[in-house]
Amino acid sequence: MxxxxxxxxxxxxxxxxxxxxxxxxxxxxxxxxxxxxxxxxxxxxxxxxxKARGSWFAISQLSEAERTRGVIAFSSGNHAQGVAHAARAAGIPAVIVMPSDAPALKIANTKALGAEVVEYERGSEDRDAIGARLAEERGLTLVKPFDxxxxxxxxxxxxxxxxxxxxxxxxxxxxxxxxxxxxxxxxxxxxxxxxxxxxxxxxxxxxxxxxxxxxxxxxxxxxxxxxxxxxxxxxxxxxxxxxxxxxxxxxxxxxxxxxxxxxxxxxxxxxxxxxxxxxxxxxxxxxxxxxxxxxxxxxxxxxxxxxxxxxxxxxxxx
Amino acid sequence: MxxxxxxxxxxxxxxxxxxxxxxxxxxxxxxxxxxxxxxxxxxxxxxxxxKARGSWFAISQLSEAERTRGVIAFSSGNHAQGVAHAARAAGIPAVIVMPSDAPALKIANTKALGAEVVEYERGSEDRDAIGARLAEERGLTLVKPFDxxxxxxxxxxxxxxxxxxxxxxxxxxxxxxxxxxxxxxxxxxxxxxxxxxxxxxxxxxxxxxxxxxxxxxxxxxxxxxxxxxxxxxxxxxxxxxxxxxxxxxxxxxxxxxxxxxxxxxxxxxxxxxxxxxxxxxxxxxxxxxxxxxxxxxxxxxxxxxxxxxxxxxxxxxx
Missing domain, CATH: 3.40.50.1100 (Rossmann fold)
Structure with a gap:
């Protein structure tokens, strides 16, 4: 709440x-x-x-087990960078799912902030399915951008x-x-x-x-x-x-x-x-x-x- | 000192x-x-x-009599705006001597900050003579930009x-x-x-x-x-x-x-x-x-x- x-x-x-x-x-x-x-x-x-504020606080509230497994977020923008930044500072893995046609600079920035970027084809691939699979396989916690x-x-x-x-x-x-x-x-x-x-x-x-x-x-x-x-x-x-x-x-x-x-x-x-x-x-x-x-x-x-x-x-x- | x-x-x-x-x-x-x-x-x-810092402190150190008469500065740039800003806040008159070919925006800004702008012709008029005359006539205190x-x-x-x-x-x-x-x-x-x-x-x-x-x-x-x-x-x-x-x-x-x-x-x-x-x-x-x-x-x-x-x-x- x-x-x-x-x-x-x-x-x-x-x-x-x-x-x-x-x-x-x-x-x-x-x-x-x-x-x-x-x-x-x-x-x-x-x-x-x-965005650095909310993602930092959300990550700080994870359990030790959740932190070990890491977080996942969908974003090609400011939320991606916020999550990547906070996860790096917390020393936990972060996966960011980004469309492959996102601006090259944003993809590069998110990688440079230490996140693993998973690209998908916006036209032919289902972002949510990719995210759900990754989250399940690795036990990642989803950090939603606002809700x-x-x-x-x-x-x-x-x-x-x-x-x-x-x-x-x-x-x-x-x-x-x-x-x-x-x-x-x-x-x-x-x-x-x-x-x-x-x-x-x-x-x-x-x-x-x-x-x-x-x-x-x-x-x-x-x-x-x-x-x-x-x-x-x-x-x-x-x-x-x-x-x-x-x-x-x-x-x-x-x-x-x-x-x-x-x-x-x-x-x-x-x-x-x-x-x-x-x-x-x-x-x-x-x-x-x-x-x-x-x-x-x-x-x-x-x-x-x-x-x-x-x-x-x-x-x-x- | x-x-x-x-x-x-x-x-x-x-x-x-x-x-x-x-x-x-x-x-x-x-x-x-x-x-x-x-x-x-x-x-x-x-x-x-x-520049807002030095001009503010310099103006704060003036005597009551000096403050009543006001200050003068030569500048077409940042020092002009710093002096104008500080003088307005202190409620004292400020005269800024600026070349008439200074960017219109800088002249407008300095005026908007409440200073009296005196323009001179860079080629034909002597800035220091104009300033000295004004300072003497009105008893203005010169605020130098750095020395x-x-x-x-x-x-x-x-x-x-x-x-x-x-x-x-x-x-x-x-x-x-x-x-x-x-x-x-x-x-x-x-x-x-x-x-x-x-x-x-x-x-x-x-x-x-x-x-x-x-x-x-x-x-x-x-x-x-x-x-x-x-x-x-x-x-x-x-x-x-x-x-x-x-x-x-x-x-x-x-x-x-x-x-x-x-x-x-x-x-x-x-x-x-x-x-x-x-x-x-x-x-x-x-x-x-x-x-x-x-x-x-x-x-x-x-x-x-x-x-x-x-x-x-x-x-x-x-």
Whole structure:
């Protein structure tokens, strides 16, 4: 079960092993947004995204026998690197199942972080079957990217740090949202404060915003075709959705173009590198001020794992 | 006088008003350098460079009468923004004398930070005469960019934070070096440790490295034509040079191409934006490992105020 106490427990485990990322600001961003903008820069986390938190805590909670056998994850992105990093630090084997057409750099990075990468053909092979076989053969424990109570609690430490460090009593906390692991976790981490987590998604992939509105799990019509690849998921998770329903404010939706412009502003004013999916929260703060309440808004800038060509697109918006 | 005690005093004044910037790292950078690389990310400082520290401390030391009259600085770059930022926070007037052909963005930024910008024609007008006239008419106090004991002490807090936060007993601390205010300050901040500050400069503008070798103040042959504009100065300062002579290790020199490649690695691995002059320390760590001693090297990444076209050049090196 993920609850505020579990997030505090995760914070104790993660103390000294994840970075307490800084909260950045710029008067120039404040001017655009019409209120004070604080940016929790999780792009500066180990592996370039907040994912290092949840996977570390989940791995720390395994039994000795499970640790000996190792972990497995499916991911071509930030979760892969988070699991590989945490597993290496814990000294346990990690298998990451990745499509063979994943960017060569991501495959190389995951290997360089010490994981065994198992590639599969996206068109002809069944990822889940490959994973299930490997898990069974070797007794590996699956670390899911978001619908895992320990992963949610680990990500929640971002919320706890915001509550402790931001120096703000009452504000919307905008979170870039895929399956909702970070958003649900942050909402738990903010428990007992008047800070309110709100998911932000790209246009056309707003399953969480729609689910929060309708009260039931809604799905996206498509799962590709967005620059915000890090936060494209079919629907909110079974564990994450009830937490978000209970604790989060309404979702916000931004365009891809707004995400690119937010990346450019982060480059120019904060000197940090964001990926499109890690910039939608800042995009909402800058370009949708009328949908936000309060004198201050806090944005979780969730990741910076972007290739140069996409970053150039962002610079083109300047 | 700048001495280690003065740096500690500056740290007390700057507590809570400057950012305690994070020390970043990546296993990928370690692999390139062949040793552990720690990066003190002063690009994340207010105004995008360490300059916010020295100007803040210098302004805090003014008398009440001096504060009422205000300050003046000559700069088209990072020092201008540092002084403007600190003066606004202190609620005192600031005049920044800038060449009229300075990038429009820098002039706009300095104005947006609340300073009065006085432009002059670089070809036909005498900057120092304009400044002297304004200073006399209004009783403004000049805040020099590096040859000022309080500025040196303020910059030195970077060294103090490294000594406290890096968790390393013995290493070279590479500092991007112009007139030597930061380098001298850092060497004072490292007093009492086995950490050793070393200046890093771009090829063709290595006045400090040559001065340290010859034992006398050497000058650069030219003062333009480098992408590393932030650290191009004619010669080490009268105050900074004796400190560097007493406390610093030998200087290192990198090419402009190496600085651009270091920017690209910082983009890819640390998710921070560096300007060329703020990346020469990382360039030395990555590409001149044979000139460095120890299992760990610490780099001060001094600033991130770079325009998109120059940043694109850095991405081109990937």
């Amino acid at each position: 993920s609850d505020p106490g579990r997030v505090r427990q995760a914070a104790e485990v993660l103390e000294g092993v994840v970075r307490r990322t800084p909260i950045l600001s710029s008067p120039f961003l404040d001017d655009i947004a019409g209120r004070r903008v604080l940016v929790k820069a999780e792009c500066l986390q180990h592996t370039g995204s907040f 895992n109570a320990d992963v949610i609690a680990g990500q929640g430490t971002v919320g706890l740090e915001i509550a402790q460090d931001a120096g703000v009593d009452d504000a919307d906390v905008l979170v870039c949202c895929g399956g909702g692991g970070l958003t649900a976790g942050v909402s738990l981490g903010l428990d007992g404060t008047a800070l309110r987590a709100r998911p932000v998604e790209p246009e056309g992939f707003d399953d969480v915003a729609r689910s929060l509105r309708s009260g039931g799990i809604e799905r996206n019509n498509r799962l590709s075709g967005s620059l915000c690849d890090a936060i494209i998921t079919p629907s909110p998770g079974k564990l994450t959705f009830p937490i978000m329903q209970e604790r989060c404010g309404p979702g916000l939706v931004v365009t891809e173009e707004e995400a690119l412009r937010a990346m450019a502003h982060a480059f120019l004013r904060l000197k940090v590198v964001l990926e499109p999916g890690g910039a939608v929260s800042l995009a909402a703060a800058l370009f949708h001020p009328e949908e936000i309440e309060g004198d201050t808004v806090i944005c979780v800038a969730t990741g910076g794992n972007v290739d140069a060509p996409v970053f150039r697109k962002a610079l083109d918006t300047l | 700048s001495d280690p005690g003065r740096v500690r005093q500056a740290a007390e004044v700057l507590e809570g008003v400057v950012r305690r910037t994070p020390i970043l790292s990546s296993p990928f950078l370690d692999d390139i350098a062949g040793r552990r690389v720690l990066v003190k990310a002063e690009c994340l400082q207010h105004t995008g460079s360490f 000022n004991a309080d500025v040196i002490a303020g910059q030195g807090t970077v060294g103090l934070e490294i000594a406290q936060d890096a968790g390393v007993d013995d290493a070279d601390v590479l500092v991007c070096c112009g007139g030597g205010g930061l380098t001298a300050g850092v060497s004072l901040g490292l007093d009492g440790t086995a950490l050793r500050a070393r200046p890093v400069e771009p090829e063709g503008f290595d006045d400090v490295a040559r001065s340290l070798r010859s034992g006398g103040i050497e000058r650069n042959n030219r003062l333009s034509g480098s992408l590393c504009d932030a650290i191009i100065t004619p010669s080490p300062g009268k105050l900074t040079f004796p400190i560097m002579q007493e406390r610093c290790g030998p200087g290192l020199v990198v090419t402009e191409e190496e600085a651009l490649r270091a920017m690209a690695h910082a983009f890819l691995r640390l998710k921070v934006v560096l300007e060329p002059g703020g990346a020469v320390s990382l360039a030395a760590a990555l590409f001149h490992p044979e000139e460095i001693e120890g299992d760990t090297v610490i780099c001060v990444a001094t600033g991130g105020n770079v325009d998109a076209p120059v940043f694109r050049k850095a991405l081109d090196t990937l």
